[in-house]
Amino acid sequence: MSNNEQQPTPDQPARGDWPGRLAALAGEARDPRLKAFYEAGCVAPETPMSEVPMVAVDFETTGLDPDQHSIVSIGLVPFTLDRISLPGARHWVVRPALPLHQTSVTIHGITHSDIENAPDLGEILGDLLPALAGRIVVVHYRAIERPFFNVAMHWRLKEGIDFPLIDTMAIESHLHPDRNPSRWQRLLGHQPVSIRLADSRQRYHLPHYPGHNALIDAIATAELLQAQIRHHFGPDTPVRDLWL
């Protein structure tokens, strides 16, 4: 879900030391899959972006509230600043705990029959977590993937999940601090700047992808991050400047 323009939720403190936090979480984790995920760790904060292994992730959900809505599908693609690797791309439809809302059916193109035969998220964790392990997760709008994943894990394993991520929407928001013009500016013809995924991509001359699914959105997000770094930061930027 990447279409909402809400402000990001406040972050927890001490996010600079992600390797330390993941090591600590590895010690606490009970589920062996989760433990293995934490033990893979992540790159050091000063690692330049050109050397950071990343994975772009997109969830399609039945709504915006992690406590009320469910994950419907997950798309991911591993990438670096130089290459987005489609052979490593994955896509799952998962069975939501709550009934599928009619509007999200039309958005995602996922039908009730798709979902009836789909596995529960718990059944794919053995594939999903290794695909994320050791990589920095990249999303567009961080209020979706990490919170939804956290709630879903609590539900099933009675323990949550946390990990570093880079939010391409937060980057756009940072680049366009005055994106909502005042009334005076509007009178002078200033247009608001949209930081939605498709609109942000246009500013970097990235193509329009007509399809709408979690995998294409993950690829679109990976491309957007490559473009943002090439235009505004440079390959030597340390990852700690961008991760949240």
Add this chain to the structure above:
Amino acid sequence: MQAELIDIRNHLQQHSPFSELPESMLDEVAGSIEIAYFRAGAQILELGQKNTDLHYIRSGAVEVFRRSGELYNRAGEGEIFGQFGLLMGRQVRFPAIAIEDTLVYLIPYPMFQRLFDTQEVFADFVEIEDNNRLRSAVRSSQQGNELMTSRVSRLINRKPVMAPATVRLQEAARIMTEQRVSALPLIEGSGENVGDLVGIITDRDLRTRAVADALPSETPVADIMSRKLITMRSDAFIFEAMLEMLHNNVHHLPVVANGKPVGVIALSDILKYESQNSLYVVSNIYRQQDVKGLKAVSKDVRASFVRMVNEDANSHMIGSAMAGIGRSFTQQLLKLGEEKLGPPPVPYCFLALGSMARDEQLLVTDQDNAMVLDDSFDPEQHDEYFLALAKYVSDGLAECGYTYCTGDIMATNKKWRQPLSVWKSYFIDWIDNPKAEALLNSNIFFDLDGVHGEMSFAETLKELIATRAQNSQRFLAMLARNALNRTPPLGFFRQFVLEENGQERKTFNLKRRGTAPVSDLIRVHALACGSRRQNSFGRLTDIAKTRLLPDDGVDNLRDAMEFIAIVRIRHQALALEEGREPDNNVRPEDLSPFERSHLKEAFQIVSQSQKFLRYRYNATIPR
């Protein structure tokens, strides 16, 4: 491939060569892709660097350079680059720079290699340096025309009716009537011992030579038969027979196999293939008794042109047919002129120059002609006649759609209406004392052909040029230099024509920037090897017998010439069908993707050939 990657597969599927691949293969390609983003100005491929991927532009634009730093190509959405390096040691051979923000899909080498090994269309597409694509494009476009795929032997459906050359007129007439043939080949010997073909006699000969002159029926046919024989081999294509008839204005051609006559084909045999045939137009021209009648016939020329294009005739066939028609108008006008003004006071030869002489005439053409007079010509006594005749022909041609030559290269110009000895001195001066500027204007005289009158004058001049030009290095160097004045564009980029220096234009002239540079450079090689032919394809055949051009050079030029010419021809035919006045100016959006990509290849051949020409004849760079 993940089903969710369909957007990526669909994009590939819209572009060559991926559009030709089976869907299952395309799915695998899409699933193998890596994606990379490049900011405008970023170097994508660096010379000598290792390259392991075929690059496909998803969005944006890229410039590809030669080792020397010259622009090689500008590529946009859906186009590929990087293939040369993959084919040759996986090192970058053509560096590439993003000129806009660009998203590239990278197809890894193992997938590239699989496509190359298993998909012929793909291999043909990326193997651009072999010019395979252009060749197969040229070949396949000609498969549809029956005149070009059927052989003369197919038109022969009876044993040949022949007679010994010793028979008398009456006997010949009897045989022709009984056997219902309109032409009778005459041979040496008789019976089982069929000898060589020595002549032919036709209905028309019997009427015009025997009956009209009231010859006794006992006269031997040998006295009136045509001895200058034009024959066809039985394995020649029908269109070749048609070209011979057009060029020589004959209606019957004896066909030989292994040197022995096997039959005769007549104009009517070929007309059965096409009712709007250009031969039909020609035979109609000869029936007209005044300019008004000729003008009426000239309206059929365009219909015949469009028909040939729609029947997939090649450029040689169309060019020859149009030149044959132009030649027939000229001949008939000269005949009518002589009837009006009386017989010529001294022998003369009327010359066709330029495209008509080369048998490469198309629709939008002006008249280029000249007169060679007998050396007994006395201006005071005779020039009034020849000026009047030249003017009659020139005005008549203008009526029939052949506009006056803007450079005044016409027999009406006194300078180009001179005795043979003066013409010889013109050519000797052009060849022995070459001056670039003067040669530029006289280029056209090095494509010449007799149309009417004392044809030996034209042959004498061709002979003089052929023997003299090849020995004058300075002349050849100067001619080569002039041949470099007009260059082809580099290719196309989106809706623009792309120039070598990266400049973009909206339109370009397919004659000036396409066929003319090719025929110019072919002329230089032809003169250097002493060829007496005028047609560019014929000249290439002569050049191929020498070592003037590197291996493949001749075939490549032939393909380039054919392809550029046929696009130009189709462009004119399309204009006619849409009710527009045809011209040579083409906009890239008028071209199909097929034409764009093959034209670009043809331009590259022309450009390489020009570079070779400069080197071979030591021609300094003009400008």
